[in-house]
Amino acid sequence: MTPPAWDRPRVAVVTGAGSGIGRAVALRLAEEGARVALLDLDGEAAERVAAEIASTGATAVALTVDVTDRAAVDAAVAGVCDRLGPPTILVTSAGLDGFHPFLDITEQQWDRILGVNLTGTFQCCQAVAPHMVEDGWGRIVTISSSSAQTGNPLMTHYSAAKAGVVGFTKALALELGPRGITVNTVPPGFVDTPMLRKTESRGFLGDGIDHHQATTPVRRVGRPEDIAAACAYLVRDEAGYITGQIIGVNGGRTT
Numbered sequence: 001m002t003p004p005a006w007d008r009p010r011v012a013v014v015t016g017a018g019s020g021i022g023r024a025v026a027l028r029l030a031e032e033g034a035r036v037a038l039l040d041l042d043g044e045a046a047e048r049v050a051a052e053i054a055s056t057g058a059t060a061v062a063l064t065v066d067v068t069d070r071a072a073v074d075a076a077v078a079g080v081c082d083r084l085g086p087p088t089i090l091v092t093s094a095g096l097d098g099f100h101p102f103l104d105i106t107e108q109q110w111d112r113i114l115g116v117n118l119t120g121t122f123q124c125c126q127a128v129a130p131h132m133v134e135d136g137w138g139r140i141v142t143i144s145s146s147s148a149q150t151g152n153p154l155m156t157h158y159s160a161a162k163a164g165v166v167g168f169t170k171a172l173a174l175e176l177g178p179r180g181i182t183v184n185t186v187p188p189g190f191v192d193t194p195m196l197r198k199t200e201s202r203g204f205l206g207d208g209i210d211h212h213q214a215t216t217p218v219r220r221v222g223r224p225e226d227i228a229a230a231c232a233y234l235v236r237d238e239a240g241y242i243t244g245q246i247i248g249v250n251g252g253r254t255t
């Protein structure tokens, strides 16, 4: 028999939960019985997903937050504690891509891409981790990218930021392991979300989604639910011996 996900109800924070992968993670964790806080720069999108979750009878709250703004992140986490209780699960899916020739990248573009993807991950982990330490139990999953593993032309900033997330995850896992907290990263590859569709429409996906599907070992594009399934496993009680790991979910495109 499959054991329950947790020995007691848990509160989960999911960033970037208004769209794509974050939305799928929030829906899945709610389905597993967690009370879920959805943090997103696009507050209306987060509200829509929270309403979708509430319509299933589960509990969700939406908060408008720019993950690069520490004061806003702290206020949001305080709001989560008030409305749902202390969070002991965190999935950081808020992310921003960008396509710029290396020689043309401005300092502002560099700072924003690193700010959202890397510093935003740091801010959210540091804001939520004290509640995990207090509880003696916690689960963190960062969403990095296969770009960190392979590199990507026109994405030196994004690849660097996501590689930073991978190193950050490994280091944090070593530091928080003795406190009962696991920290893992899922680097998605080629997942059908608004981000991927926008990349295709802007002409940055080479021969397009169809060609990529044909060259992907499992012969399909990834679905947000594929990433959510991996995250849902990593945050279960029974995944407590998995930490500091890179769990690629990419149809075999990167091994």
Ligand SMILES: NC(=O)c1ccc[n+]([C@@H]2O[C@H](COP(=O)([O-])OP(=O)(O)OC[C@H]3O[C@@H](n4cnc5c(N)ncnc54)[C@H](O)[C@@H]3O)[C@@H](O)[C@H]2O)c1
Pocket: 015, 016, 017, 018, 019, 020, 021, 022, 039, 040, 041, 042, 045, 065, 066, 067, 068, 092, 093, 094, 095, 096, 097, 116, 120, 143, 144, 145, 146, 147, 187, 188, 189, 190, 191, 192, 193, 194, 195, 196
């Ligand atoms: N889709 C893919 O193929 C793919 C591949 C590799 C990595 N990723 C990563 O997965 C994560 C989710 O991507 P997605 O494809 O679902 O993209 P998406 O654009 O559909 O969703 C990203 C969400 O993050 C939010 N966001 C952006 N900046 C923010 C900020 N500063 N503060 C708070 N929220 C912010 C957006 O409003 C949006 O709701 C990202 O970190 C992305 O880099 C995606």
